[in-house]
Amino acid sequence: MSSKHVTSNVVSVDEQAFEQSDGQTVDEDGFEVVDETPEFQPTVQMEIQAKVDANHPNGMVDTSEERIYGVTLEQEERIRARETELERISARATFGTQDGREKRTREVVAQQSAARRVEFQRRAASVNPVFDPDRPDPRVEISQEQLAAVNTQAMRLAEKLDGWSQAAVSRRLAEVVVDGKDMMSAVVGVFEELQTAPGHVVPIGKLEDVNRREVSIEGRVETLWEPSSPKIAQVGLICDESGKTKVTVWERSNQPWMSEGERVRIHGAARNWYNGRVSLAVTGWSTVLFPERDRWWE
Structure with missing residues (x-):
């Protein structure tokens, strides 16, 4: 034998009205206030198209820069900005301890240069006080x-x-x-x-008064003649306002070729004597310069 017991909760009309009005906004007269602002929601087709644009390779715009696959442009911009910020923070942390390094380097170099100059002057003082x-x-x-x-x-x-x-x-x-x-x-x-001090160009007329082995002169090539030995590349006379002297350029010195009438400056020429007069020899240790060479504007 079976029986059916049906139980139900009886709800009054007032209670039903209260439940329906729960959470709703009413005005001062008790009437429900209806929000007339339209709510826009994407359709299914729009959502599908958005996924295609974001993920499909053909949906991405061509660009010269490498794109981040699978994200929108807005998301990519945020990611790029964050990466740039992290790189800047990392660089500041790495080089932050080097603030003032350039200034300190200049100060150290200046001190070392001054020290070398003083040391050089002290060595030179052994020759000239x-x-x-x-x-x-x-x-x-x-x-x-x-x-x-x-x-x-x-x-x-x-x-x-x-x-x-x-x-x-x-x-x-x-x-x-x-x-x-x-x-x-x-x-x-x-x-x-x-x-006639060391390191300076000596007038040719003062070469006999110099007491050192090597000198520097500047003058014009007056004349050149045929060398008497195959070991000599060039030989001739160089003159300035104070006098003239014979100059011999040795073949093994590999010095540039001089021409008659050309102005020449010779550093480190070896001082010799020829027929009772001082002469100069250009060696591999010498430096030959031409102040007027390639000055096309003159």
């Missing part, structure tokens, strides 16, 4: 009148001495004045001394 950097400045030991005369003469001599600054000339003049010489004798002596 003028270059000694540790010597006190003699200009503080002379009177204001003498200092004015020294500066005037130094400015005049610096214009005639190639490679010498006015300050260097005035210091040397002051040294000679402090040693007791009058101004005229000091000017003549310093001029002759600095003319």
Whole structure:
């Protein structure tokens, strides 16, 4: 024997109305407020087309840059921006400790350069005391009148001495004045001394007064003649305003060819004697330059 027991909850009309109105907005009179703003939703076809555009290779726009496969342009832009930001943060973390490195490098190089210059001057002082950097400045030991005369003469001599600054000339003049010489004798002596100083072009007429093995000269090739030996590449006379001298260029020196009438500057020429007069030999250790060569505008 079976029986059916049907149970049900009886809900009143007021309760049903309350459930239906739950969560809905009503006005002050109790009427439901209807939102009339339309809600747009993509259709199924639009969703399918969006997936095709995002994932299908034929749906991507051709570009010269490599695209990220499977993402939209908006997503790709965000990814690229994040990658760029991470690279910038990484680079800043890597090179952040190098702030000021360029400035520190310049300071170190300047200190090393100054140290090398002082060392060179001390070595040069063994040959000529003028270059000694540790010597006190003699200009503080002379009177204001003498200092004015020294500066005037130094400015005049610096214009005639190639490679010498006015300050260097005035210091040397002051040294000679402090040693007791009058101004005229000091000017003549310093001029002759600095003319033949090491590392500077020596007037050809002053070559006999030089006490070192190698010299530098500048002048014009006056004449060339046939060498007397196959070991000689060229031989001739070079002259300037002060005089002339014989110059021999050895074959093994591999120096550039000189022509008559051409201006030439020779550094490190070996000083010799020929028929009681000083002559020069250009070797492999010498340097031959032509100041006027290839100056087509003249």
